[in-house]
Every structure is written in C-alpha cells, then in structure tokens.
Amino acid sequence: MAKQTRKLNRSWRFFWQLITVLAVCGLVLLIWLDAQVRHRFEGHRWSLPAKVYARPLELYSGKQLAEGQLVFELRQLGYRAVKKVRRPGQYRLQNNQLQIYTRGFHFADASEVGSQLQVVLQAGRVLSMRGEQGQVLHLIRLEPQLIGGIYPSHNEDRELVQLADLPSGFIATLLAVEDRAYYEHLGISPTGIARAMVANVKAGRVVQGGSTLTQQLVKNFYLDAEQTLWRKLLEAPMALLLNSHYSKDEILEVYLNEVFLGQQGKRAIHGFGLASWYYFGQPLNELALHQTALLVGMVKGPSYYNPIRFPERAKQRRNLVLSVLADLNMISNKQMQMLQQQPLQLTRVAQFSRYPAYLDLVRQQLQKAYKANDLSDQGLRVFTTIDPWAQHQADLAMRDSFINLTKRYGKQEKLQAALVLSQRDNGEVLAVVGDRDGGYAGHNWALDSSRQVGSLLKPVIHLTALASGRFHLLSPLDDSPLTIPQADGSVWQPANYDGQSHGVVPMYEALVKSYNIANVRLGMSLGVDKVLEQLSALGAKQDWQAYPSRLLGALELSPLKVNQVYQTLASNGFYSPLSIVRDVTQANGQLLSHYPYQVRQAADPQAAYILQQELALVGRQGTGRGAYRYVADKQLVAGKTGTTNDQRDSWFSGFSGRHVATVWMGNEDASPTPLTGASGALQVWSRLMAQLPYQEDADNQPPGVDFFRTNPAVGVIIDADCAGLVLPFAKLRPAAQTNCGN
Amino acid sequence: MKQTKRHLWQLPQSVIPARKVSAIMLVSALLGACAAGPGDLPMVEDRSLSKYPQPVRSGPVEMVVTEQEAAVVNSPLPVPIQSPGKEPSSLDQNSLAKLSVDGHISDDAQTTLPMAKTPVATPAMALPPASQQVVEQLLLEADTAKAKGQPEIAIMKLQQAQRIAPQEPKVYARLAALYLLEGQALRAEQLARKGLTLVAKQPAYGDFFWRLIAASRRYQGDAQGEQEALARVKQLPR
Known part of the structure; x- marks a missing residue:
C-alpha cells in the first residue's frame, strides 16, 4: 500500500515536473515567438528590387x-x-x-x-x-x-502601397471576403477555426484554413508555406502576439504588401500594388470595383484563379466576390449584375521583362557602380534611355524580316540576329534586340557575341584617308589585282565580291560599290596600324595586331561595339560612349547618380562629315540602296553593308535622321548563310528606320567643308550649273575645270 | 564688356593660383554673351518648311543632277555651294548689357529673347516655331538651377535641351561653360570642340567656343594651348 502510495507520489511528482518543464518550455517558446514577431515586424524592410524605367x-x-x-x-x-x-x-x-x-x-x-x-x-x-x-x-x-526590375535571388517583387492609396471600397471588399471580423477579433477567430476543423476532420486532411488576415500574414511573413501541424500550432499564438503589439491598420497595411498574388516565371508577385500593375497595367488607386474584386478573389488561390491562365475560373471567382458584396448590401443587385458583366480587362501586354536584351545592358552598366544587394533591395529607381516605341518597332522589324526570309530561303533554324539602335547625337541606346525572337532572355547576340565585321571596316579606312589630308572623294584608287606578301612567306590576294577588278576608280566609288582591292590598297598606303588606331579611337579600343586582312574586316566585334564605332562616325567624329542609364535615384526620389553626356573628339570633324556624305552615297547608289524599298525617298540613309567570307555574317550599320542602328545576322555556329549584308541585315535596318520619326540634319556641316559640283569620271570640280555629282571637300580639292569637265 | 573680357584674358600666369576664380569670371562673361547670343538670336532648329532654298548639303549627296533635280538644289548654284542661313551679327553690346555677369538673363532681356525670332508661319505650313521655345525654357531652368547651387540639375536640364535640339550650338555653349565653372575643364573643352562643328550658320559661336577652349586650357595650366586657341579666335572671319 505504502509502495503504491510512493509510486503514486512519484507519478504525481513526475507529472508536476513535466508540467513545469512544459510550462517553462512554453514560456520560453512564447518569449522567443514574441521576439520573433516583434523583430520581424518592426525590423522588416522589404527588399525592394530596383525599378527600371524607360525614357x-x-x-x-x-x-x-x-x-x-x-x-x-x-x-x-x-x-x-x-x-x-x-x-x-x-x-x-x-x-x-x-x-x-x-x-x-x-x-x-x-x-x-x-x-x-x-x-x-x-x-x-x-x-x-x-x-x-x-x-x-x-x-x-x-x-x-x-x-x-532588378530582383534579388529570392525573386520577390512588390510595389508598396499605403492604406491611403487604396481605391474606395477596397478594404471593405477584402474584409468581406477574407475576414469579416477583422477589426473585432484578437488575431485569431475561434469560430473560424472551429468551422475549419469540422471541415478538415470530415475530409480527413487539411482542406480549409480558418485563418484570419493576421494569421495569413503570419503564415506568409514568418513561416514557410507547408501546411504542417507544427506550423498551424505556431500560427495562432504568433497571430495573437502580433495583434497585441500592433494596431489593426498597421497589420493590414503590411498584409496588403505581403500577400502573394501570382508568379511570373521566376518572379513572385507580392502585394496588391504590384498585382494591379501586373494584371491591369494600372496603379491600384485607378482600379474599378470589378478589378478590385478580382484581385481580392485571387487571394484564396493565386495560381488556381490566375486570370491569365484560367480566365473563366477567375471570372467566376470575381463574380462570387461581387455577389458577396451585394449580399452585404455594399452594392445593389443592379450594380452587381452590371459589374459581373464586365470583361476581366487584363492588360493586353505583359508589363515586365519584355526587353530582356536591353535589361542585360542596364545591369551591365549598373554593376559597375552599385553592389548587387543595393540594386535588389533598396528600391532604387533607374531611369534608362530605352525608347519603348523604337524598341517595339525594332522587335517588329526583326520579326517581319524573319517571316520574309523564311519565305525566301526556307526555314533557317540556326540563323540568329541582333540589333542595336542609338540616338545619333548623344549615344543614348534606344533599343536592343538580343536574338531573333526578341523577347527571349537567352544568349544576347547584341552584347555577348563578337563576329567578323567584313566591309564595315571600309569607312574607317576612308576616314583615315580623308583625315590624312592626302585624299579627297575623287582621289583615284587602283582596283587592279593585288598581291601582298605575308610575314610567313605566303601571299595574300584580296578579291572583289564580283570577282572582277575595276581599274582606276574615284575613292567614293570604291566605298559605294565596296571594292575590296582598291580599299586594301588605300589602307596599305595609309598603314594598317593607322587604320586600326582610328578604329580604336572611334570606340572599338583593342590592341589590334596590324595585318593586311584586317582592312577587309578580319576582326571581330559585337553589334554593340560596331554601333559605337558608327555612332562616332555619325556625330562628326565625336565619340560619346553608348549610354543606357540617365539617372539613378533612391526610392524617395533623391538623386544618387547622374550619368552625364560625355564627348571626346575621336576623328577630324571635317573628315567625318565628308565620310557621312560618302556613306549617304552608299545608301543612294551603292550596296545600301535596297533600304529605299522601305524608307521614304526624302530620308537620308547613310551606312555600310558588311558580308564576311562565305556569307557567314550579314551586317548593316549606319544612320538616318537622328538614329544610328546596327543589325547583324548570322548562324549560331558561324556556318555560311544565304544572306549578304544587303539581303539580310539591311532589311531589318530599313524596316526599322522607316517607322521612326525622321529629322534631317540642320547644322552639322563643320566650317571649312564646302560642296562642289563635280564630274567624277574626269575627277574635277565643274561649274555649278553643269550636271554632275555634288560632293563635299575640305581643304584638299580636285582641280576645277570649265565646260563641265568635258 | 568686351574690355572686361580682354582684361581677363590677359591675366598673367602668376595669377594662376586664382585661376579658377578668373576662369569662373571669364566663363560667366562668356556665358552672358552666349545667353544673349548674337543680336540676331541663333535659331533653334527651325522645322517649319524652310523658307530658305533647300541647301544641297541637307539632302543626301547622291544627286547625279538631272535637270529636274537641279531645280531642287536651287540652281544656279554658287561655287562653293553655300549653306544658306542667316548670318548673325556679332555680339551685340546692348544685349550684353542686359545680362548679369554670371550669365543670367535679366527679365528685361528675356522678354526680348525668344519671341522676337519666332518665324512667321504661313497658313499652309502652320507648324509651330519648332522646339525653340522649349529649349529656351530649359536653358532658363538650367540657369535657375545653377543659381540655386544645383549644377547637377542644371546639367540635366541642358541635356534635356540637347536631346530636343541636338545641333544647336547654344546648348553646347551652356554645357561647356557650366562644366568649366564646375572645374571640369577637359570635359568643357571637348564640348566646345563639338560645338565648333555646329557653328556654320552661327559663326558668332565660333568666337565663344574658341575662347572657352582657351579658358579651359588655362585652367589646366596649358599656356601654349591657350595661346593657340586665342590665335584661332583672331583667325575667325569677322
């Protein structure tokens, strides 16, 4: 008996000890939870991805x-x-x-x-x-x-909203659907839990949550998404603690910004502010009630009710929300019916990540000045130079050209393409297409791939020649066959594209018709190293080894770099680094950095201007004249085609009005294509230029350059009333001759 | 005003420790001149269908001239074929007098500035006086920002003006002067060089840009370069 009593006492003691230990553990847990709740809530700063804006x-x-x-x-x-x-x-x-x-x-x-x-x-x-x-x-x-945006590794994105920003009726709608007793309960709603428990017991698994908004926030904010019992156990006390520390409005505001409302690829859409932009392309405070109802309805299951993927299901859910509002007399039945008939009104264009190639460039520039964390966390605002209209036209030009090419040459599976468009006067990059599909964020052929430039180099030879003061546009060049001994004892015999040689030709014609032999001869007389020095100065700075085949473009550049070089040519020989970002500000609008307009004289302005006119002749008479199939006749097209050996690369780079653009096409594996510069890249280039506003030059003719009427066949300046080709000359000019040179 | 300018230019090298001060004063004087512009105010790209005959240079130089095309290029053409355009008179002392030294246009001067030069558009081409007014406004806003000690905002405004009127020398003149005031002499010089390629129709700016280049070089301690630039001023056609 005594033994039994002792046993009982021991059990009691054990029981009390257990209770005490549990109580202490519980207390510790509660204190820990409380610290967690307060720490996370007060110390919480959402990581706000940098926002990237167009011009x-x-x-x-x-x-x-x-x-x-x-x-x-x-x-x-x-x-x-x-x-x-x-x-x-x-x-x-x-x-x-x-x-x-x-x-x-x-x-x-x-x-x-x-x-x-x-x-x-x-x-x-x-x-x-x-x-x-x-x-x-x-x-x-x-x-x-x-x-x-520039997202952190967890790919969360949001657009912060405050209670004051909300459209009228928003909160009422949200609470009507998600938590009617929000302003009364203590963070948890026992009736809600009881209802959920019954449902769960009946189903034999967790099918329903009796969660209040506070609990939902706790779930999103502090706990992982798995529906486990342990999580469920923590959720309630944490909700109570949260409720005891903070006002209902504070909690609600955090909820509005935290709630998960969809997934776009890797990017998670958090908060109603961003969801409004994502689904409707509008700020939250501009939404109509039926749009608000859709967002609120989606809280229950953002993927299940995704209006983009399941529009019917989402519409049903929205209409259910609207009927709840009518049941609560928040709207009349008539209003409900009217609103239920509204279409979903989703934005027609996806708001984000349509410009992956351009964003690559933005990231590249920003990474030079900012830490990755600052870019993804601080809500910086990045003001770029992208012109959405020009980018749209560039994408269309690429798409249409590919449709056309497919019709003509059959499916070209391996064919890739890239495009860079910039503002001629200040080097701001307006559009980038990184591959044939435009919107696909894969390999960026505009930035990350360097290919042989072929005849694109010829203008650099001409610039060097004009700047030397020894040549003008009518200087005779010899296009007869040429043999150049190489350092290794072999010989190099450059040939023309048509296999012919053309005797003695005026310098401008050698460029307009892209004669290889005459240009190699010209380059050799200037010195290959001098031409390459000029190339470096124009913006393709590199330690180029000087050998003769360089003169025919045996050197590799990315489309971006090529555009940089032509940008300098197009702005009278003044180099301005291609720029992508104008300003960066903090989230509150305070200026962090301004990227100023930079300019450096990289070539003789007179020579560069004369070269521009020469390039315009390429457009009017030469290999670029196909551009006028798309571009209006009054528009100036000044540029150069480039076709590399066996037609592995098709290039066109040049300017028109206030725009400079470069297009490259070629196979991924650099195998031969059916395209020349004119039949490939030029098509894209001119389709684009035809769609951009055109503004002709006003005042960029440098002092000291004058235009004369000439007789190119004889190579002389003639009287102004003769018929002949008008050409610009600086100090060095051909002789004048009467009788129109005849 | 002109005397002041000369005096500043002739500052001996021994004053170099104070060269920023002198450069600032000098640039201010120049900027004042620039703000007023030549008595005949330089036009910002006039996009109304030009009342001038179409210059040969404005088109692509293709034109192997047939008789029909010759009409387009306004034959008979002088040799060399000259770019048309108004020749602004040289810097006007009266308009300079209306400017404060640091380049701000007084209210009095301002009212006489942009409006007077608005081209009269015929009904058939009732296009606006191009972008001239907005450029003037941006230049004023830049001045205001500069006066408030916000050179960065001033630069942003000027760049905005440059985007609208990229071939207007006045904009480059302001930018260059502002950079020199900020002590960025190299950048100022390069901007002035670019500006020099745009002065064919507004030769008065040739004078301004060469003087600014001289000032930039002085700021960099390049006495020889300064003298070379000043020599170019003297060579300019008057």
Whole structure:
C-alpha cells in the first residue's frame, strides 16, 4: 500500500515536473515567438528590387511623333481611352486633339504634377499644348514606363502601397471576403477555426484554413508555406502576439504588401500594388470595383484563379466576390449584375521583362557602380534611355524580316540576329534586340557575341584617308589585282565580291560599290596600324595586331561595339560612349547618380562629315540602296553593308535622321548563310528606320567643308550649273575645270 | 564688356593660383554673351518648311543632277555651294548689357529673347516655331538651377535641351561653360570642340567656343594651348 502510495507520489511528482518543464518550455517558446514577431515586424524592410524605367515621352511644340506612337505609349502606360476624361490615367484622342489626365511623376530633377492637358497635333507633330487653366505649356513629360526590375535571388517583387492609396471600397471588399471580423477579433477567430476543423476532420486532411488576415500574414511573413501541424500550432499564438503589439491598420497595411498574388516565371508577385500593375497595367488607386474584386478573389488561390491562365475560373471567382458584396448590401443587385458583366480587362501586354536584351545592358552598366544587394533591395529607381516605341518597332522589324526570309530561303533554324539602335547625337541606346525572337532572355547576340565585321571596316579606312589630308572623294584608287606578301612567306590576294577588278576608280566609288582591292590598297598606303588606331579611337579600343586582312574586316566585334564605332562616325567624329542609364535615384526620389553626356573628339570633324556624305552615297547608289524599298525617298540613309567570307555574317550599320542602328545576322555556329549584308541585315535596318520619326540634319556641316559640283569620271570640280555629282571637300580639292569637265 | 573680357584674358600666369576664380569670371562673361547670343538670336532648329532654298548639303549627296533635280538644289548654284542661313551679327553690346555677369538673363532681356525670332508661319505650313521655345525654357531652368547651387540639375536640364535640339550650338555653349565653372575643364573643352562643328550658320559661336577652349586650357595650366586657341579666335572671319 505504502509502495503504491510512493509510486503514486512519484507519478504525481513526475507529472508536476513535466508540467513545469512544459510550462517553462512554453514560456520560453512564447518569449522567443514574441521576439520573433516583434523583430520581424518592426525590423522588416522589404527588399525592394530596383525599378527600371524607360525614357519618359516628352511632348513639346514641334515634337515629331510617328504614326500610332502616341496611342501606343499611352497604352503602355496603362492609360484608358474614354469619352470624357475625368480621372488620372484617362485620355481621349479625336481629330488631332488629345485630352489627357496625367498621373504625375517624381523625376530625378523635378516633380510633374498630374493634371488635365490638351495637346493639339498636326501632321505628325505636336502643334500646341495647354494646361487645365488654358495656359500655354512648353513641355510635358509623361510618366516613364516601368520596364522591369532588378530582383534579388529570392525573386520577390512588390510595389508598396499605403492604406491611403487604396481605391474606395477596397478594404471593405477584402474584409468581406477574407475576414469579416477583422477589426473585432484578437488575431485569431475561434469560430473560424472551429468551422475549419469540422471541415478538415470530415475530409480527413487539411482542406480549409480558418485563418484570419493576421494569421495569413503570419503564415506568409514568418513561416514557410507547408501546411504542417507544427506550423498551424505556431500560427495562432504568433497571430495573437502580433495583434497585441500592433494596431489593426498597421497589420493590414503590411498584409496588403505581403500577400502573394501570382508568379511570373521566376518572379513572385507580392502585394496588391504590384498585382494591379501586373494584371491591369494600372496603379491600384485607378482600379474599378470589378478589378478590385478580382484581385481580392485571387487571394484564396493565386495560381488556381490566375486570370491569365484560367480566365473563366477567375471570372467566376470575381463574380462570387461581387455577389458577396451585394449580399452585404455594399452594392445593389443592379450594380452587381452590371459589374459581373464586365470583361476581366487584363492588360493586353505583359508589363515586365519584355526587353530582356536591353535589361542585360542596364545591369551591365549598373554593376559597375552599385553592389548587387543595393540594386535588389533598396528600391532604387533607374531611369534608362530605352525608347519603348523604337524598341517595339525594332522587335517588329526583326520579326517581319524573319517571316520574309523564311519565305525566301526556307526555314533557317540556326540563323540568329541582333540589333542595336542609338540616338545619333548623344549615344543614348534606344533599343536592343538580343536574338531573333526578341523577347527571349537567352544568349544576347547584341552584347555577348563578337563576329567578323567584313566591309564595315571600309569607312574607317576612308576616314583615315580623308583625315590624312592626302585624299579627297575623287582621289583615284587602283582596283587592279593585288598581291601582298605575308610575314610567313605566303601571299595574300584580296578579291572583289564580283570577282572582277575595276581599274582606276574615284575613292567614293570604291566605298559605294565596296571594292575590296582598291580599299586594301588605300589602307596599305595609309598603314594598317593607322587604320586600326582610328578604329580604336572611334570606340572599338583593342590592341589590334596590324595585318593586311584586317582592312577587309578580319576582326571581330559585337553589334554593340560596331554601333559605337558608327555612332562616332555619325556625330562628326565625336565619340560619346553608348549610354543606357540617365539617372539613378533612391526610392524617395533623391538623386544618387547622374550619368552625364560625355564627348571626346575621336576623328577630324571635317573628315567625318565628308565620310557621312560618302556613306549617304552608299545608301543612294551603292550596296545600301535596297533600304529605299522601305524608307521614304526624302530620308537620308547613310551606312555600310558588311558580308564576311562565305556569307557567314550579314551586317548593316549606319544612320538616318537622328538614329544610328546596327543589325547583324548570322548562324549560331558561324556556318555560311544565304544572306549578304544587303539581303539580310539591311532589311531589318530599313524596316526599322522607316517607322521612326525622321529629322534631317540642320547644322552639322563643320566650317571649312564646302560642296562642289563635280564630274567624277574626269575627277574635277565643274561649274555649278553643269550636271554632275555634288560632293563635299575640305581643304584638299580636285582641280576645277570649265565646260563641265568635258 | 568686351574690355572686361580682354582684361581677363590677359591675366598673367602668376595669377594662376586664382585661376579658377578668373576662369569662373571669364566663363560667366562668356556665358552672358552666349545667353544673349548674337543680336540676331541663333535659331533653334527651325522645322517649319524652310523658307530658305533647300541647301544641297541637307539632302543626301547622291544627286547625279538631272535637270529636274537641279531645280531642287536651287540652281544656279554658287561655287562653293553655300549653306544658306542667316548670318548673325556679332555680339551685340546692348544685349550684353542686359545680362548679369554670371550669365543670367535679366527679365528685361528675356522678354526680348525668344519671341522676337519666332518665324512667321504661313497658313499652309502652320507648324509651330519648332522646339525653340522649349529649349529656351530649359536653358532658363538650367540657369535657375545653377543659381540655386544645383549644377547637377542644371546639367540635366541642358541635356534635356540637347536631346530636343541636338545641333544647336547654344546648348553646347551652356554645357561647356557650366562644366568649366564646375572645374571640369577637359570635359568643357571637348564640348566646345563639338560645338565648333555646329557653328556654320552661327559663326558668332565660333568666337565663344574658341575662347572657352582657351579658358579651359588655362585652367589646366596649358599656356601654349591657350595661346593657340586665342590665335584661332583672331583667325575667325569677322
């Protein structure tokens, strides 16, 4: 008996000890949980990926717009065409009159306030602009399009919103669907849990969560996504703790920004702010109730109710949310029916990552100045130079050219292509196409691949010749067969593309017709090293070994580098590094870095200008004349084709109006293609140039260059009233002759 | 004004420790001149269908001239075929007097600036006076930013103006002067060199750019280069 009592006492003691230990453990756990909750909540800074913006569209009187450009840009920005403009984000375009309610934006240098504006257009230009009070405006900057972000390794992205930013009815809708007792409960809702437990027991597994918003937040915020019992056990006390420490509004605001609402590839869409941009292309506060209802409905299962993949299912869910609102008398039945009939109104274009090749370039430039963490965490705002209209046209030009090439030459599986477009005057990169599919984020052929440039090098020979002061455009060059002994004892015999030699030709003709022999001779007389030095100065800096075949482009450059070289040629020999980023600001708008316009004289301006005119002859008469199948006749096309041995590479680089562009085509494995520079790259190039606003040169003829009428056959300047070719000359000129040189 | 300028140019090398100060004053004077421009204000790219005959140079040089085309190129052509355009008068003392030394246009001067040169458009080509007004506005905003001690904002405004009017020497003149004031003499010189290629129609800026190059070189302690640049000023056609 005594033994039994002792045993019982021991059991009791053990029991109490166990209870004490458990209580202590529980207490420790609670303290730990409390610390966790407070630490994470208070110390939490969301990692905000850097936002990358396109250049803003600037409107001013005289601004040229390509046909369709304005509407395209407004749609990209999520503006809606309406009959009466009442709210930010709306516009009406009728009879050349644009009414627009801008949203305003905080730029690096100033803030633009959103307001209602009137823009009058005429013949593809902005004629005048007026503000709300009818005052004349000189300059309007629309907000820039967000083109992507630089994400941290966990690929979370969000657009922070505050309670004050929300459209009316948003919170009411959210609470009606997700947590009606939110403002009453203590973080958990016993009735909700009971209901869920019954459902779970019935199903024999976890099928329903009785989670409050607070619990959902805890789940997202502190715990991993797995539905385990242990997680479930922690969730409730943590929700209680969270509720006890913070106000309902604080918790709600964090919830709004944390909730997971979809997945785009590797990128996770967090928060209603970003979801609004992602699904509707609009800021959250511009959403209509049926759009809000869709987002709220998606909380239950962002993948299951994904409106892009399962539009019908998402619509049903949205309509259910709307009927809940009607049941709660938040909207009338009539309103509900009207809203339920609305289409989903998803944005027609995916908002992000459409410009992978361009973003590669942005990252490349930013990595020089910023740490990877700063880029992915600090919410930096990066203002780039990309021109969404030009990029769109570049993508189309590439696509259409490939369709055409396929028709003509059959499927070219291995054929790849790249394009770089820049602003002629300041070197800002406006568009990059990194491969034949444009939107595919694979190997970037514009940046990461260097190929032989072929005849693209000839203009550099001519520039060197013109700058030497020993040659002018009518200087006679010998195109007769040539044999050059090599260092290894062999000989090199450059040949022309047509296999012929053309005797003595004027210098400009050697470029226009791309005669190899005459140009090699010219280059040899100048010195291969001098030509390569000039090439380096123009922007392709490299320690080039000087051997004769370099003169025919036996050297490899990426399309980006080639564009850099032609950029310098096109701006009178002034090198401006191709630039991608204009400014970087902090999340609050404070300027961090400004990338200034840089310029360095890299060649003689007179020689460069004369060369430009020579390149224009290539467009009018020479290997580039195919461009005029697409480009208007009044437009100047100045550039050079390049075709490498066995047609392995097809190039065209040149400028027109205010744009410089380079296109490359070639097989991935550098095997022969059916394309020459003219039949391949030039097609893409000219399709693009035909779609860009064209603005001719105004004042870039350097002093000391004059135009003369010439008789090229005789190689003399003739009287201005004779018929002949007008050519520019600097100090060195051919002799003048009367009788029109005859 | 001109005297002041000469005086500054002739500062002996011994003043070099204070050379930033002198460069600033000098650039300010130049900038003032630039802001006013020649009495005949330099035009910002006039895109209204030109009232001038189409220059040969504006087109592609292709034209193997047939008789029909000869009409387009406005024959009979002088030899050399000259670019048309207004010759601005040389720097106008009166307009300079309206400027404060640091290059800010006084209200008085400002009202006489851009508007007076707006080309009269005929109804058939009722296009706006191109981008001239917006460029003027941006230059003023740049001045304001500079006066507020925000050179970075001023540079952004000037770059914005450059994007709109990329071949307008006035914009390069302001940028170059601003960089020199900021002590970035090399950059200022390169901008002035670029500007020099754009002055065919506005020779008054040739004077400005060479003087600015001289000032930049002085700032860099390159006395010989400075003298060479000044010699170029003297060679300019008057």
